[in-house]
Amino acid sequence: MAKLQPVRGTHDILPKESIQRRHITDQARNIAARYCFDEINTPIFEFTEVFQRTLGDTSDIVSKEMYTFEDRSGASLTLRPENTAGVARALISGGLSQSLPLKFFYSGPMFRYERPQKGRLRQFHQLGVELLGVSEPIGDVEVISLGAQILSSFDILKKTTLEINTLGDKASRLAYSEAIKSYFSNYESSLSKDSILRLSKNPLRILDSKEECDIEIIKNAPNMNNFLNEYSRDFFKYVCDGLNNLGITFSLNSKLVRGLDYYNHTAFEFTTNELGAQSAVLAGGRYDGLVEAMGGSSIPGVGWAAGLERISLLFRDEVIASRPISVIPIGVTAETEGLKLANELRASGFTIDIAYRGNLSKRMKRANKVNSYAAIIIGDDELNKKTATLRNLDTGEQQEIKIDKISETMEHIFPKTLKSQHNDS
RNA sequence: GCGGGCGUAGCUCAGUUGGUUAGAGCACCUGAUUGUGGUUCAGGGGGUCGUGGGUUCAAUUCCCAUCGCUCGCCCCA
Structure with a gap:
């Protein structure tokens, strides 16, 4: 119908679906509360800088997916494409770093200018957690276990696979990045267009490539493991042991790099093959450099975000409607x-x-x-x-x-x- | 940003090798039942066939464009 339509990639959430959405967020919030994560709500738009500085100019989100506009005073604002940057900003502007560690739960709409498809919208909804001020790997373990617990409460944990990887600390990552760069430089003429660009801007991302021509070359690329320093190796071992200890099964995926620049050490994704092209249901990692990059003091963090629409697609149980x-x-x-x-x-x-x-x-x-x-x-x-x-x-x-x-x-x-x-x- | 598929009633879809007033099921409304729901029966409303242009005596049907939806690529939750 060429009538009034919602903006592309947005949907009305009618009562029946709203009931299910509310059920999901309420249940997630309750479980997070048992881990002592408290709800935080930050604005759905921020100064553009907040995202630009933290996500990195080379990330797809910043380079082509942000809803950015000028308000009447000429300030550049952006609808949040994710919530970690907003929470970090709140931490700094609210002086909350006095009471570390902090544990936050959030849920709400996010916005990315992408081509809509199954499990992907321009206005979509995420719920997530952030643990700030804990540099020890026990934080990673607890945060991941909270994610698993929530998925399990919807009975969809069994439909997912937990993949994890380590990016190492800053020094390890830098060393590895250099090695990767020089390795791929030898094959520059055979790489895909995107990957050639990544080579200078963010070489690690090449490992993520799904282009035929890249995959061949990636096979023999240097392995991250060989560049991890002792601290990074111990850190990751603690995380893996911790998950085993809790009975959380996972598989190692050394190709898991994560799109956003601020991640280090642990990266993880609960993935599924029931969502078509989209596989990540709940994903996150450690971002020790983020708060500092934003202009705050050096405060470590680890967290994840889950796509509400994606959970909803997997979680098919009818939530009983009210009877008046x-x-x-x-x-x-x-x-x-x-x-x-x-x-x-x-x-x-x-x-x-x-x-x-x-x-x-x-x-x-x-x-x-x-x-x-x-x-x-x-x-x-x-x-x-x-x-x-x-x-x-x-x-x-x-x-x-x-x-x-x-x-x-x-x-x-x-x-x-x-x-x-x-x-x- | 790039590719494929699809747009007929509120929903799910049929249909037309181009030819009178475009169909079904579900839903909705009315009545059988003026104080008793679910089932049943009878009737009814609702469509510029996504939009614009072209070809034709004639277009919902063929062609082009456009918009939208959808699936995939890229990337991500």
């Missing part, structure tokens, strides 16, 4: 009484839908359509007797109840579990 009680007034006086009654019941915790229009039959149909488990009918007969007719829509049983005692009576007839059955997520 329908209040069905017939006649003007009954409507007045019905509104009062509905509000009283809502105040005591019941979920009430009012059937607005039509004769009794129509309003009963409405009650059935919204899946009510009971109907409270008020008409002239009832008004005269100051009662209401309560009909159980599952059994068809019907009884008269006194209007002035309706809340207590209802609480008595319907147990708490029924009353709030949809409010538990």
Whole structure:
């Protein structure tokens, strides 16, 4: 339809899907809370610099995927393409570094100007965690285990594979980067266009390439392991041992480099092959240099982000929608009484839908359509007797109840579990 | 940014080798049932056939362009 459409790569999240989304974020937030990660909310836009400086000019995100615009004062702003930079900025601008270590959970929309496809949108949603101020590898282990726990709670951990790698510390990474650079320089004429560019800007990224011509050359490239210094090697060993200790299975993937410049040491991805071209469900790593690069003091960090849409695609269980009680007034006086009654019941915790229009039959149909488990009918007969007719829509049983005692009576007839059955997520 | 596939009712889709008023199922509305839902039956509304142009006596159908969706490349959650 050439009518009003949402902007490309954006979607309306209708009630049915919203219920599922809320369930996912609520559950993730609760589990993160058990690890003592507290929720943080940062603005969805920042000064462009915040992302430019931290993600690195060579990253695809900065070079071609950011939603950047000028506001009325001429400042360059950018819709956040990810949230780690925003959290790091909050840490610096809020002076939070006084109370390290800090553990944050977040969820919300992110924006990247990409070609939409399955599991990839221009406005998408991530939830994630950041652990700041812990340079020890135990932090990596806990953060990864939190991710595994969350995936497991949706019963989708089994659909994923945890891949991990180490990029080493700064010194190791630098040494390796040099070696890679000189190795690939020998084959410059055979490399893909992208990789030739990477050669000067960010040689490690060549290892990530999926181009036929590159893959041949990558096979014999120097291995990171040979360039790790002792500290980096011990660090990674601790992480691997830690995961084994917790019974978290993983596979080593030395090609796992990660797109963003600020990563060092541990890099990991929970991947799946059930999402078409997109494989990463939850991914992250350690970013010890980030806060400093942004102008703060040297504060280490490790964290991950998960794609809500991707989790949602894997997590197919129907989340049960709410079941209300329908209040069905017939006649003007009954409507007045019905509104009062509905509000009283809502105040005591019941979920009430009012059937607005039509004769009794129509309003009963409405009650059935919204899946009510009971109907409270008020008409002239009832008004005269100051009662209401309560009909159980599952059994068809019907009884008269006194209007002035309706809340207590209802609480008595319907147990708490029924009353709030949809409010538990 | 680059490639492939697809655009017919709110949804899922049929259809036309170019030819009167374009179909089905589901959904929606009305009635059978003026105070009793789910099932059933009868009827009804809803389409500029994505948009613009071209070819033709005639285009939803063929051609071109464009927009959108979708899948993939790249990259990422």
